[in-house]
Amino acid sequence: MTHPYRLAKMTWQEMEERIEECATILVPIGSTEQHGPALPLDNDHFVATRFGEIVCENLWPELKVTLAPTLAFGHSPHHMDFKGTITLDEVNFAELLIDIAMSLAQHGFSNIIFINGHGGNGAAIRIALNKLHKISVAKVFSIDWWSTIKDEESELFSQPFFHACDMETSVSWALGQRVLEDKRVDEPGKFPYPEFVATGFSMKDHTDTGVVGNSTKATEEKGAVAVKLVVERIVAFVKSLNTN
Ligand SMILES: [Zn+2]
Numbered sequence: 001m002t003h004p005y006r007l008a009k010m011t012w013q014e015m016e017e018r019i020e021e022c023a024t025i026l027v028p029i030g031s032t033e034q035h036g037p038a039l040p041l042d043n044d045h046f047v048a049t050r051f052g053e054i055v056c057e058n059l060w061p062e063l064k065v066t067l068a069p070t071l072a073f074g075h076s077p078h079h080m081d082f083k084g085t086i087t088l089d090e091v092n093f094a095e096l097l098i099d100i101a102m103s104l105a106q107h108g109f110s111n112i113i114f115i116n117g118h119g120g121n122g123a124a125i126r127i128a129l130n131k132l133h134k135i136s137v138a139k140v141f142s143i144d145w146w147s148t149i150k151d152e153e154s155e156l157f158s159q160p161f162f163h164a165c166d167m168e169t170s171v172s173w174a175l176g177q178r179v180l181e182d183k184r185v186d187e188p189g190k191f192p193y194p195e196f197v198a199t200g201f202s203m204k205d206h207t208d209t210g211v212v213g214n215s216t217k218a219t220e221e222k223g224a225v226a227v228k229l230v231v232e233r234i235v236a237f238v239k240s241l242n243t244n
Contacts, residue, residue, distance in 0.1 A: 005056040008069045015066075015107070022064040023110040024238060027100060028052040029125075030117035031074030034082030034203075036164035036211035037183035041084045043164075043172055045072040048117030050175040051145050051230060055115075058235045063242055068104070071096065074121045081204040090124045097128035105137035111241050114142040115234070119163075139241070145171075148233040149226055156226055158217040162189070163203070165213020167226070174223030184215040 004010070007025070010018065030045025040046075049070045059065050075093045079085040088096070101112050116125060125142045132140045146153075146161045146168075153160060157167040173179045189212035193199065206212055 003053075003057065003060075005053075005060060005065060005067045007066050010066075018064060018066060019108045022066070022242070023108055024063070024113070024242060025066040025068055025104055025109045025111070026052045026055060026113050026115050026238075027068040027104075028070040028115045028117070029074060029097070029121060030070065030072060031076045031079075031087075031120065032072055033074075033076040033079040033085040033087070033118070033120075034210045035168075036187075036207075036209050036215065037185060038180045038211075038215055039164050039169060039172055040178050042072070043168070043177060044074065044117035045070050046117075046177055047145065047172055047175055048115045051117075051227075051234065052115050054175075054227070054231050055234045055238065058231060059238060063239065065238060066109075068100070071100070074118045075124050076118070076120050078120065078201055078203050079210075081202050082210050091127075093121070094124040094127040094131075097125065098131055101128070101132050101140050102135075102137055105140075110138050111238075112138050112140045113238065114140075116142055116144045119144070119146075143234060143237070145230050145234075148230050152226070152229060156222055159213055162212040163207075164211040164215055166215060166217040166222075168213070169215040169218035170220065170223030171226050171230075172223070173218060173220040174227045179218075184218060185209050185211050186214040186216050187211045188213070 028048035030048040035043040052067045056067050073088050075090045076087040161167045189206045
């Protein structure tokens, strides 16, 4: 059965009633981009969607939060040297986020929370959040799932979070992602400049396989521990908004 938290499965009249009960909505956003040889191209929007679903299931029926359809595309020009990646221009992507939030705010949602699955979306999200704040249509937030467990990352995983690495592969696995276990690799990545230097780049400059990290260390079990923590922290944040 389709769970009743999905915006896309409600009629407009059901949606009208739901907003009266709870004016908070989660909007998963991600990307369609390469994730090395062991993870599929949908990884970042798959993960964002799964977190959105699990958070809603944890909150219901106490808080009847709505889940919007996932935005499956993001800003990934640095992955375009790998087949299958689809990228949006950064400004277009920011405008999309603004349009989505303004539509939801017009219907009466007062808390709009993007659940982000892709690090490369960061700059566009920041542009969108600042513009939306200026026109103050609603309270609009964005959560990078990996940031919620920054304090636990080194305890749980062999290396810091990067791309298609131990942490990302473990978490995706625990969320039900397709993982090609024997294709997992250990590729630390090549970084020719000091960390304090920023420059435009292609992931091809840093990695041959598309991985930066060690996905051979990934396990579903470690991922499940991380998923539980991520969900707890997002759930606590959503509850805090609804008790103010
Ligand atoms: Zn990813």
